[in-house]
Amino acid sequence: MKFSIVIPTYNESGGIERLIRELDDVFKANALDGEIIVVDDNSPDGTGAIVDRLATEFPVRCLHRPGKLGLSSGVIDGWRIARPESEALGAMDADFSHDIAILPKLVRALEDGYGLAVGSRYVRGGGITNWPWKRIVTSKVACALAQPLTRIKDITSGYFLVRRSAIEGVALDPIGFKIGLEVIAKGHYGKALEVPYVFTDRVVGESKLNNKEIVNYLKQLRKLYAGRIFSSS
Numbered sequence: 001m002k003f004s005i006v007i008p009t010y011n012e013s014g015g016i017e018r019l020i021r022e023l024d025d026v027f028k029a030n031a032l033d034g035e036i037i038v039v040d041d042n043s044p045d046g047t048g049a050i051v052d053r054l055a056t057e058f059p060v061r062c063l064h065r066p067g068k069l070g071l072s073s074g075v076i077d078g079w080r081i082a083r084p085e086s087e088a089l090g091a092m093d094a095d096f097s098h099d100i101a102i103l104p105k106l107v108r109a110l111e112d113g114y115g116l117a118v119g120s121r122y123v124r125g126g127g128i129t130n131w132p133w134k135r136i137v138t139s140k141v142a143c144a145l146a147q148p149l150t151r152i153k154d155i156t157s158g159y160f161l162v163r164r165s166a167i168e169g170v171a172l173d174p175i176g177f178k179i180g181l182e183v184i185a186k187g188h189y190g191k192a193l194e195v196p197y198v199f200t201d202r203v204v205g206e207s208k209l210n211n212k213e214i215v216n217y218l219k220q221l222r223k224l225y226a227g228r229i230f231s232s233s
Ligand SMILES: Nc1nc2c(ncn2[C@@H]2O[C@H](COP(=O)(O)OP(=O)(O)O)[C@@H](O)[C@H]2O)c(=O)[nH]1
Pocket: 007, 008, 009, 010, 011, 012, 039, 040, 041, 068, 069, 070, 071, 074, 092, 093, 094, 095, 097, 202, 206, 207, 208, 209
């Protein structure tokens, strides 16, 4: 199944070239027909220019946005320009936290009839290494707060593939960091599969998660819960 995977970037010059090379290796080794769309928010460190240079050699394009407009909106904008033949759309971070070795499993899951395949830290076989305990607690609390919305365990995962038809016509809120939660809560994907992987903290660059994004997450949850109450009454 052809797919397009969006990588939102802000100041990821330290790793983006290696990531694209390694993704291309994974595509070739597993006969995957994937397109990479990097959505760069005019990173001061020149991430966008690096991607433009790689576009002649690798299946990658860069969507340049004028400034730091947010992770979720970046993924949504990237999906808008995905090639029409891609039946699956996905997202992945640029910092190697998301293990590219499980990408073939995500693709195969969709080929096997799942509408959504999520890279998951919170199912058997998954985990987290070298994350500061504060981040682990934040992530667990974030997942617990959203648990009533879905059976999926790693609700805040930013690593997934979804059938395009499952989100077509669905109004995805571009707020904040958690585009995966929007898809999980609103998509019409039928069966979902969580594929375990071990999340590793970034080795280069800096995290962009800050208190503002945590507040954005709470706002997003409030809207999702309000939408549920409204639609069930
Ligand atoms: N285009 C874009 N990408 C962003 C923005 N904020 C974060 N990202 C990217 O989103 C991904 C996840 O961000 P990261 O800082 O690693 O978050 P963390 O893993 O939760 O600490 C990375 O690839 C970032 O470069 C943004 O405002 N715009």
